[in-house]
Amino acid sequence: xxxxxxxxxxxxxxxxxxxxxxxxxxxxxxxxxxxxxxxxxxxxxxxxxxxxxxxxxxxxxxxxxxxxxxxxxxxxxxxxxxxxxxxxxxxxxxxxxxxxxxxxxxxxxxxxxxxxxxxxxxxxxxxxxxxxxxxxxxxxxxxxxxxxxxxxxxxxxxxxxxxxxxxxxxxxxxxxxxxxxxxxxxxxxxxxxxxxxxxxxxxxxxxxxxxxxxxxxxxxxxxxxxxxxxxxxxxxxxxxxxxxxxxxxxxxxxxxxxxxxxxxxxxxxxxxxxxxxxxxxxxxxxxxxxxxxxx
Amino acid sequence: xxxxxxxxxxxxxxxxxxxxxxxxxxxxxxxxxxxxxxxxxxxxxxxxxxxxxxxxxxxxxxxxxxxxxxxxxxxxxxxxxxxxxxxxxxxxxxxxxxxxxxxxxxxxxxxxxxxxxxxxxxxxxxxxxxxxxxxxxxxxxxxxxxxxxxxxxxxxxxxxxxxxxxxxxxxxxxxxxxxxxxxxxxxxxxxxxxxxxxxxxxxxxxxxxxxxxxxxxxxxxxxxxxxxxxxxxxxxxxxxxxxxxxxxxxxxxxxxxxxxxxxxxxxxxxxxxxxxxxxxxxxxxxxxxxxxxxxxxxxxxxxxxxxxxxxxxxxxxxxxx
Amino acid sequence: xxxxxxxxxxxxxxxxxxxxxxxxxxxxxxxxxxxxxxxxxxxxxxxxxxxxxxxxxxxxxxxxxxxxxxxxxxxxxxxxxxxxxxxxxxxxxxxxxxxxxxxxxxxxxxxxxxxxxxxxxxxxxxxxxxxxxxxxxxxxxxxxxxxxxxxxxxxxxxxxxxxxxxxxxxxxxxxxxxxxxxxxxxxxxxxxxxxxxxxxxxxxxxxxxxxxxxxxxxxxxxxxxxxxxxxxxxxxxxxxxxxxxxxxxxxxxxxxxxxxxxxxxxxxxxxxxxxxxxxxxxxxxxxxxxxxxxxxxxxxxxxxxxxxxxxxx
Numbered sequence: 036x037x038x039x040x041x042x043x044x045x046x047x048x049x050x051x052x053x054x055x056x057x058x059x060x061x062x063x064x065x066x067x068x069x070x071x072x073x074x075x076x077x078x079x080x081x082x083x084x085x086x087x088x089x090x091x092x093x094x095x096x097x098x099x100x101x102x103x104x105x106x107x108x109x110x111x112x113x114x115x116x117x118x119x120x121x122x123x124x125x126x127x128x129x130x131x132x133x134x135x136x137x138x139x140x141x142x143x144x145x146x147x148x149x150x151x152x153x154x155x156x157x158x159x160x161x162x163x164x165x166x167x168x169x170x171x172x173x174x175x176x177x178x179x180x181x182x183x184x185x186x187x188x189x190x191x192x193x194x195x196x197x198x199x200x201x202x203x204x205x206x207x208x209x210x211x212x213x214x215x216x217x218x219x220x221x222x223x224x225x226x227x228x229x230x231x232x233x234x235x236x237x238x239x240x241x242x243x244x245x246x247x248x249x250x251x252x253x254x255x256x257x258x259x260x261x262x263x264x265x266x267x268x269x270x271x272x273x274x275x276x277x278x279x280x281x282x283x284x285x286x287x288x289x290x291x292x293x294x295x296x297x298x299x300x301x302x303x304x305x306x307x308x309x310x311x312x313x314x315x316x317x318x319x320x321x322x323x324x325x326x327x328x329x330x
Numbered sequence: 331x332x333x334x335x336x337x338x339x340x341x342x343x344x345x346x347x348x349x350x351x352x353x354x355x356x357x358x359x360x361x362x363x364x365x366x367x368x369x370x371x372x373x374x375x376x377x378x379x380x381x382x383x384x385x386x387x388x389x390x391x392x393x394x395x396x397x398x399x400x401x402x403x404x405x406x407x408x409x410x411x412x413x414x415x416x417x418x419x420x421x422x423x424x425x426x427x428x429x430x431x432x433x434x435x436x437x438x439x440x441x442x443x444x445x446x447x448x449x450x451x452x453x454x455x456x457x458x459x460x461x462x463x464x465x466x467x468x469x470x471x472x473x474x475x476x477x478x479x480x481x482x483x484x485x486x487x488x489x490x491x492x493x494x495x496x497x498x499x500x501x502x503x504x505x506x507x508x509x510x511x512x513x514x515x516x517x518x519x520x521x522x523x524x525x526x527x528x529x530x531x532x533x534x535x536x537x538x539x540x541x542x543x544x545x546x547x548x549x550x551x552x553x554x555x556x557x558x559x560x561x562x563x564x565x566x567x568x569x570x571x572x573x574x575x576x577x578x579x580x581x582x583x584x585x586x587x588x589x590x591x592x593x594x595x596x597x598x599x600x601x602x603x604x605x606x607x608x609x610x611x612x613x614x615x616x617x618x619x620x621x622x623x624x625x626x627x628x629x630x631x632x633x634x635x636x637x638x639x640x641x642x643x644x645x646x647x648x649x650x651x
Numbered sequence: 652x653x654x655x656x657x658x659x660x661x662x663x664x665x666x667x668x669x670x671x672x673x674x675x676x677x678x679x680x681x682x683x684x685x686x687x688x689x690x691x692x693x694x695x696x697x698x699x700x701x702x703x704x705x706x707x708x709x710x711x712x713x714x715x716x717x718x719x720x721x722x723x724x725x726x727x728x729x730x731x732x733x734x735x736x737x738x739x740x741x742x743x744x745x746x747x748x749x750x751x752x753x754x755x756x757x758x759x760x761x762x763x764x765x766x767x768x769x770x771x772x773x774x775x776x777x778x779x780x781x782x783x784x785x786x787x788x789x790x791x792x793x794x795x796x797x798x799x800x801x802x803x804x805x806x807x808x809x810x811x812x813x814x815x816x817x818x819x820x821x822x823x824x825x826x827x828x829x830x831x832x833x834x835x836x837x838x839x840x841x842x843x844x845x846x847x848x849x850x851x852x853x854x855x856x857x858x859x860x861x862x863x864x865x866x867x868x869x870x871x872x873x874x875x876x877x878x879x880x881x882x883x884x885x886x887x888x889x890x891x892x893x894x895x896x897x898x899x900x901x902x903x904x905x906x907x908x909x910x911x912x913x914x915x916x917x918x919x920x921x922x923x924x925x926x927x928x929x930x931x932x933x934x935x936x937x938x939x940x941x942x943x944x945x946x947x948x949x950x951x952x953x954x955x956x957x958x959x960x961x962x963x964x
Contacts, residue, residue, distance in 0.1 A: 077829035077831070090542075119542070121543070126538050126540065127543050128540055129558055130562065131561045131564075132561070137547075144548035145548070212691035213857065213902060213916075214917035215916045216916065218915065221909070221915070238830070241903045244903070244907065265908070278831065283860075284833070284834075284860040285904055286860050287863075287884075287887060290864050
């Protein structure tokens, strides 16, 4: 449904200088209806830029980004179908207004004819859908609510749009406490059952595997490995993925050092291999692997 | 959005639980405990405003002078403050509260009309400058890119032109007859620093996620600027206006004093100028130049003191608690 | 025993009254011990860390004592604390970038810092310490902006421990870093302790899994109070407090899929610390709570070095 084809983003570094930085480099993958795809990357990998491009908040430099065959653009009609939730719930709410103003903005833009009482009913239903008590969270200022409550309100906001097809969730759990984190993830999982496609952007491997059918590992703007989640995590092929997995602290498991990467291209981005299908539904970009173009 | 930082992840360092607001600071009451509901931002600001001596004293002085300017003229006998109404060069008395000039004009009458002119030039000059500064600052800061570059260049050009010199030339050639015209010229030249400050603030606010969320709600640029960004810097805008207001009064007084003030009017600066011209200091007519001097100093000084107070009210870090 | 904290109470002054961020916390840290301090936002862990080094303007020392190597630490007296700061208690802050002067090369900054404390720089020793955390001596000629986040964090760790303090407080030092940097910083912290450059350490974090790899003992805090304190392997494998158990159960592990078993978080949120309810503070969210919990549970040593504040153990 959402299709990325060689999507590229370059930023100019200076006003009048000709130099530029490539933040996202020829990224291709698709997200189907009712599918959760995890986009995994460290800071500077370009994962948030990719999310912003899908949301039409940052223009695409090259390549094509289509939703149901139509190119991505910004604007009211597009946002009826695609919505986003961001990392910092405290920054998503304008501190000078009450938190439920985010719902009022949706009504103003998309449902101006709905009566106030009817709208209130819809808001309360959406708020209950994200397991919040309307009496406790409506009519409050953002600083009176917890991060988990605010993040759920944002999910409720997206639920108010009947035509919603796709959701970009950018690091939505990283500011939350461990005890509420998994609840928010479960809500995202429930959205899938409504037929929504979800792109879950994260740096946290443990959280990334929990929901997603597919995982895309991004490094320096390029895909290093992607495929079915159990394949990427069960049989990581790219040295970078292995390195990441080894660095994740796990309860009750000793921290192992990643296997030596030797003369691997992982250390030399210039010699990066092309993405190729190493096994069914598992793509790797590593020139060291047999079968890779450039091996 | 061309001015996005490269690599495009302005705020996506994988910072975890520690939110600056609630982890490092005192844990705020969470929804459960109702009796201790936190104050709204407005009420909290008001709470500090009413307890800030600098703000209260500053505003009180300004208010007293404003009321004097507004209602003082009603206490006078005639409509013309420059009328020759009595004995020449007499000191303050029951009949002439502030004494009279060498020509027998009543200094108190001139003073209260002068206050009016002073406030008027502040409102017009400060108001025009504030409007220009906001338009330039908001759009340059929010849109970025080429628009930002053009507007910033314009701002810098106006900023480096010595505005007093321009005003001198304009006043000398065109001649300024009334206080509003003087205010207009001052407003047109004194906005650049404020535009730069507002641009910088807008620039930092526009990267906040609620701006993106408003875009995702289909809001257009002007709506985002005036309904999302501006309310967040209302305190800042208010302080900017106060500083522009005070600045306009000072510039107007300087122009008046060097003889380029409005020709058919009276102002505190013009009073100082004529006092100086007719050697009031040398003749010992202190009542002629002290009231306008004190008036200008009091208005501008009180505004600046109030501004420092406002800064403390709006900036939690400066609150003495 | 390096650090003993006895019934420490620290409140935040706010318009609405005092927030009891630390409401009577007692614990000790042994020589050579790394104590991992874990809890959710607002549990008081950051307040505790700040209290040990510098209280900010709104914090007030209400009661309790802190003892370091047998000496009383005047936590409530900002000026008297100067004798302890840096020399005996040192801090690695969360945002190391703001802890360094951007206009000074790092080597010069260190010289100036030490001079202000009346000490001089032993270059060979400095290089040895940098090597210990995996940094080359060249960083001394760099400006802070030229280093990556993880390198800055490790540089600040070296600077903080130059005077061999008894206690190092590391406040969320890994939370702004990528996983690969996290590991390097965590290893470097352990290295400082192993080399005896710091005697003991309090490692404040929200990340239980990470703490379990470097801490000897983990202390879990909840709503301004100690919930459970135990050796790291025991706390993660056989926790006693219901809060610790639920917290561990809510952590997804790499490889676990939702389709294989749905995890659940802890319903509800911690109580307001403006006027905390009587009794156990976890009561409202606790599946085991009963009438007994209306009374505040004392901290009991249920097994050697395993302390729990719960009636149900």
